[in-house]
Amino acid sequence: MPVLLGLDTGGTYTDAVLFDPVRGVLAAAKSLTTKHDLSIGVGGAIAQVLPQAAEPIVMVSLSTTLATNALVEGQGSPICLLLLGYERQALERAGLRQAMGSDPVEFIAGGHGPLGDEQAPLDREAVERAIRTYAPKVAAFAVSGYFSVRNPAHELAVKAMVREIAGLPVTCGHELTSKLDAPRRALTVALNARLIPQLQQLIRAVEAILQSRSIQAPLMVVKGDGSLIASEVALSCPVETILSGPAASLVGAHHLSGSGDVVVSDMGGTTTDVAMLSGGRPVLNREGAIVGGWRTMVEAVAVHSYGLGGDSELRLDETGGLILGPRRSVPLSLLGSQHPRIIETLRYQAEEAIRVGYDGQFLLRLRRLDTKESGLKPDELELWEALEGGPLALSEILQGPAKQRAMKRLLDRGLATLSSFTPSDAAHALGLQQTWSREAAELGARLWLRRLDALGGEKLKEIEPFCRRIVEQAVRQSVLAILGTAFDQSLDIASDKIGKLGELVMTRMAEGTAQESPLVTLEMNLKRPLVGIGAPAATYYPEIARRLGTELIVPPHADVCNAVGAVAGGVLQRVELLISQPIEGRFRVHLPDGVADFSTLEAAVERATAAATEQARRLAHEAGAADPEIKIEREDKTVATGAGMTLFIESRIRATAFGRPRLAAAERM
Template identity: 45%
Template structure:
């Protein structure tokens, strides 16, 4: 029997699953993600699967939350963005300077107008100087020209310059988004460039481990819309894998539950991701998916992603008192599980006077060569010290203040990570989880509670009590999850702005809680939440929190079998989907412009423009789908038009977008070695992975709670 191998590389765990031809999960394994060397965690996950099943793999598909997490946490490789035709106001509006240095945001003369005509000639000399000055300081380049979607010539010329002068990865705005909105398109290009090293490392690691396990099969990656692409396409547009993990979890949750109408909530290590599925289809957000504080122009499953996961730091917040996330830290229970000597140091911290560095140990996280090459003497020394294992931050400060400051700099640069008190620790203290060190979690809770009382005057917990502060934090987490679910429901209604939905969600959550706790008590409001949409909760921490969430909201809960590896299951359930879009506008009455690469095409007849557009998008979508790894591709053409009613001219065409959607199953033709291993034969072992997810799980296992 042939199997498909799904792999999900998350911030905390790397999961591996095997799915058979009947869409049944036949084996699963979880291993800790090793961010400093991804191959270790991936190898451990694959080694945990039955060896006899690993000899006949027809497809390997990968989902990841690493790109999502990097956006939410504000991490990423250093990049330079070249901006022909932009001005200072647009840079400030885009938020680029929050993720790119002042030096790295390069304004250039150039750009085009709304009709695709050149506004000013491109200043190639200034561009060349900027590229040469920054090439050794950045990992990649991003390019976004004013009205670059109406005329791509300046972006294309700059990409050629970057490739000639540096050989480093380049992300162009016109290749990532077809919509107008220059600041958001520039942000999309920058996020894409920042993610290139993450995806390169991940793909390289997976390929190395597949070779080690002698698995020869096509390798696909889940995009943010739940579809699949091959590795070459993913390397060109890694920003498309933002929300890869959440999209895969939605597909996997639907497959495992067999439901067509549901709310999917995936609680991972860094984020909680919520999506609403109606009639078997998750809603897509064509205007761009919001991830943390950012909204790149990436078509993806509409997911409400907040920085709340099992590894989210629980900390003092001036606004909330006790804050949860969005920063990810290593849970103390995991740290103590891996390094038992931490227990003794926590005992020392508990018996000493508290300070802001309590529960703080520092570990290596990433190994970005560009950043490492820029380290000063003290930071380099701190990096080398971390090779021996975690360093207690307080001990480092007492030993050498330069060492303490250098460790903090490494953490801010994304090269190192802190430990801290987290929801995973809370679950261990309260007996809801026990897979890591409960003793360490108890000590960390006591240290944290003492820190909050003595430093910030919070809490009335008895000294040395771990459970009571954890019960309080647990309730805060449940409330935050519930509020996010309600907010997702308000967004689905589409009646409120984002800010108003956030403000109203807290009030409605409280009213729903009261309705469930005191039904029929004479209240004027009696609210129900998602009466016809069961809540399907997946992800490793979900069993610790969602039973109480569902009870508080009064909604049906399903914790499906294999829900803790739903992302990896969803990774092998999708199809390849590629879209191509062309815009047609009527800048002056009776004149039509078609915008597609380089100079716009001009027409005097709308039908001729549309016919040309359909030919272009059909060819491009088909080509993209085949390049992304599809077989048996079908192409569907759609059109979205904007009209206005004019007093004199009547119905007046403004613009339209012609869209081709190409869909095909993954091409599972793999090169396999013959028995002697001395030649290669191309064998067609493709099969239809299917699109009807409802049949993916046996009804008898849908409602098991594990």
């Protein structure tokens, strides 16, 4: 029987499963994700399961939360965004200015109109100037042309120039979506370019491990809609892997539990992802995935990703109350097990009479410094080099605003990360988890108790009640996350617009006090069963389900559900082509490489159908499908003008290609 290898690289753990389509999970293992060198974590997980592979591996598939986590935490590589034919005020829409931060944005003459006609010639001299100016300073380019989905000619020309002059990765807006909304398309292409180096690092690490193990099998990557694409295709469109992890978890949850209509909540180290299965299929967000506050134009599972996980940073809100996330922090218990000397630092801080605001917090390197980041400012480089010997206490290194700015820059670029107290530490201190250093966790709790006492916060005097309060906070925020998702998807009401009564009921449910009123019962129940997956599922979800008044399903292998989902999916590619009527009697097909005009609608439909079919089949083959099936749909939009007459507005031709992934040729039967 064929054996498939499923991998999931999350913010904390890398999981591996050996999977047989008939027998199910044959072996499963976890290894810590090592962001400074991803091959270590990937190799560690694979090494644990390979001895149990009785047959050759014929396919490897990878799901990852790295892209999602990077957007949630505001990280990414430096890029340059080239906007063709855009007005400058577009930068203020869709959060584009905020997303770009300090990265360069160049406005260049060009672009097209709504019917695909050129609105202005492309300023090639300005394009070349921008490329030569910024190529030494960025890791990739993003190109978005006005109405490029109606005519991509200018985007394609700029893409060719970037490749010829700079040889850097470049992404175009029309390659990622066929929908209108220029600012959001620009946002999506910018996020895509920023993620290319990170996904490239992961895929190259996996390829190196497979080669070292003599595994000659296709490598696939899970997209945000749960389907699979070949790894080389994924490298050109990494933004399509945002929500890859949640999508894989949904596919895996259905496969492992057999459930059809359920709410799936996946708590990892960095995020909690909540989504729905309807009829056993993931519910998709046709309007575009929302991650880290950005509404992209990537069609993906309708999932709400919350910055809440086992490794969420513990902090104080504006009222002085305890709150978790959204930023991930390396648990002190983990840091103490990897770097025992920090335990001595924690002991010293706990015994010191003088309290420092940064006690119990450390800074450490997260990944290598790539060539495009060698131009760090002197204070940033000094801090980076100081971390070469291992984690440093913030109280030792943050001497003045300049150091704080340098640290923020390293954090924003994903070059460094913080370590502080997290729910994982609370679980260690309570004995609910025994993976890492309990002493480091307890010392971190002592430092937090001292901080709360000094600030006049919650009156918690002992380690155990303090840690139980942290676990309770994780439960509360999880209940609110699941309810918020249910409101949004079933009633189309965003959780921030449900009114005071709704807020009260949700808060009471989250606190477990919904029935304490003497006159009324403030209660809501989740009508679908809750499938709880992820490593902390057994710790948190029984109480979460109780407060939601619903059945809990924790399937077997819930802790490696994403890795199972990575190998249980298929290849799916969609193509949509538009037919417009610029003037009466002329029907224009908006093709992937330009436009074509016809004198009759049926001739245009025939050309669009052939082009959509050809492109869908080509994309499916490139994505790794063995023998894709093609389904064609046609949607005509007309308006009745009276006397039985109609006015043609537009037609859309949709081609969907679906197939199982190709397996290693030598092992086909």
